[in-house]
Amino acid sequence: MPNPTDSIIIRGRGRVSALGTSSTSYAAPATIPFQTRSVGSYSLPVAALAATTEYSIAELRRSHPAYRQLDRTVLLALLAARQATAEAGWLASGGLSTPIGRGQLESVTRQQPTNHNQQASISVSVGSSRGATERLEQFHREFLAEGSVSVAASPLTTLGNVASWVAFDAGSTGGAALSHSSTCSSAFQALGNAVAWLRAGMATHFLAGGTEAPLTDFTLAQLHALGIYSTFPAIDWPCRPGAGRPSTFVLGEGAAVFALEQVSADTLATLQQSAQPVFVLEAVGFGFEAIASKTGLSPDGQHFQQAMRQALHQANCTVAEVDAVVLHSPGTPAGDASERAALRTIFGEALPPLLSNKWLVGHTLGASGALSLDFALHVLETQRWPAAPFSTDLATDAARPIRRILINAAGFGGNAASVVVSRL
Known part of the structure; x- marks a missing residue:
């Protein structure tokens, strides 16, 4: 059992x-x-x-x-x-x-x-x-x-x-x-x-x-x-x-x-004593919205909100315990704005550092969430990430150590998913 x-x-x-x-x-x-x-x-x-x-x-x-x-x-x-x-x-x-x-x-x-x-x-x-x-x-x-x-x-x-x-x-x-x-x-x-x-x-x-x-x-x-x-x-x-x-x-x-x-x-405690970082996949939450839109995207990102709430609930953590967010943020004005509206609904106006790897790897469609998670693990491991060379709201640094990251992904059809991962 x-x-x-x-x-x-x-x-x-x-x-x-x-x-x-x-x-x-x-x-x-x-x-x-x-x-x-x-x-x-x-x-x-x-x-x-x-x-x-x-x-x-x-x-x-x-x-x-x-x-x-x-x-x-x-x-x-x-x-x-x-x-x-x-x-x-x-x-x-x-x-x-x-x-x-x-x-x-x-x-x-x-x-x-x-x-x-x-x-x-x-x-x-x-x-x-x-x-x-x-x-x-x-x-x-x-x-x-x-x-x-x-x-x-x-x-x-x-x-x-x-x-x-x-x-x-x-x-x-x-x-x-x-x-x-x-x-x-x-x-x-x-x-x-x-x-x-x-x-x-x-x-x-x-x-x-x-x-x-x-x-x-x-x-x-x-x-x-x-x-x-x-x-x-x-x-x-x-x-x-x-x-x-x-x-x-x-x-x-x-x-x-x-x-x-x-x-x-017990095994987790033993792994923590090793020199290698230990990454825990704490939650995978999902959100869906069925609306009359070819993309399934509402201005306030209802599917994002649902996915993030579910992931945070599964991880048994509060928004204050999330140290950074790796965005889905495809670079489209509507998509970027919808996700940020959903983030403000969940986190309030004081958002955690916003990160993205799409300016480095493009939008890889069905692989994008996985590559975003890999990027999040890199940040957890090194506490570093490159600064975007253009004007954006992406963070260049963090005010505190990053130990837990929420990662978003969303697609046509009104579906979204959020992952919470942490480093012990």
């Missing part, structure tokens, strides 16, 4: 974004992590992977014959999940092994799938707004040109394809493999499901997070058609959350995955 005093800890984590794959990349980006893509008659800034990360993706694709046909969204998830399992020490099937140090990406990329003849209990929960975007568009182009499609079209583009390949690569033979799609809160929906399974005693080890590779011509054209895309060039920090008008939405690609375990109070 699950013990209500047990805690969910983040044993390991991995990430892939325009900043690279290292957790230290948030400290001080060496160059502006945006590129320019031509789509039809116009050019758009995007937060695409750098050449060094592209090499890692190519190595991963070559590491197993079946991986050569996988969508880029799946490959990003595999790479992030391998980092998380390595850091957690889950490389040995069915149990814990000696953790691989952070930053040793090359060996992790070349890692072969765990022996599938051994019983493994790792469960997987991965969110993605669009899923296999690149392969779906490719198969559709082939259909329009030839009138037929490949036999592999359906299995390679179904959303369940994302989590199942992560589970395969992790060596899971008996754990759950769950895929989620709720637009830009997909990663937190996946995280919440993982927490529920762990607390119910239905799983012992969970890989949970989000992944998205949406930088295709059709997807970029869709976002441009909404009239929210940034007009700033790639060399001038085009994504500017909290800067007001004009809209500065910029699409990015990436993934972040977390290795989750539920531990007893």
Whole structure:
């Protein structure tokens, strides 16, 4: 029977974004992590992977014959999940092994799938707004040109394809493999499901997070058609959350995955004596609003309010105990204003420091919440974050040590999610 005093800890984590794959990349980006893509008659800034990360993706694709046909969204998830399992020490099937140090990406990329003849209990929960975007568009182009499609079209583009390949690569033979799609809160929906399974005693080890590779011509054209895309060039920090008008939405690609375990109070006390920081996933709250809007966004952010209240209640903490907020803040005037209105309703006018990583990695849709959580863990670990080089309401420092952070995510359809994470 699950013990209500047990805690969910983040044993390991991995990430892939325009900043690279290292957790230290948030400290001080060496160059502006945006590129320019031509789509039809116009050019758009995007937060695409750098050449060094592209090499890692190519190595991963070559590491197993079946991986050569996988969508880029799946490959990003595999790479992030391998980092998380390595850091957690889950490389040995069915149990814990000696953790691989952070930053040793090359060996992790070349890692072969765990022996599938051994019983493994790792469960997987991965969110993605669009899923296999690149392969779906490719198969559709082939259909329009030839009138037929490949036999592999359906299995390679179904959303369940994302989590199942992560589970395969992790060596899971008996754990759950769950895929989620709720637009830009997909990663937190996946995280919440993982927490529920762990607390119910239905799983012992969970890989949970989000992944998205949406930088295709059709997807970029869709976002441009909404009239929210940034007009700033790639060399001038085009994504500017909290800067007001004009809209500065910029699409990015990436993934972040977390290795989750539920531990007893005694185990938690033992972990606190180690040199490594201990991160506790205290809550995952959800909010929904059904309104007559194509985005499902109300001016006062009702879904944000509901999600934050639920998360704070689960974490059994007051607003005064939240030291910072990592915003969803997509850089659109309406979206940014709605979230801040919801924050003022919950926290009052004296808001905690507001943080964001979207000006560094763009908006990665279904992966955005996961990358925001990874950014929050970086802040908890280092007590530092880079200052945005444009006028904004994002904080440059904090008046007190940051020990607990609330992270928001929201998406089209009126759904929002909030996570509370702390460092012991």
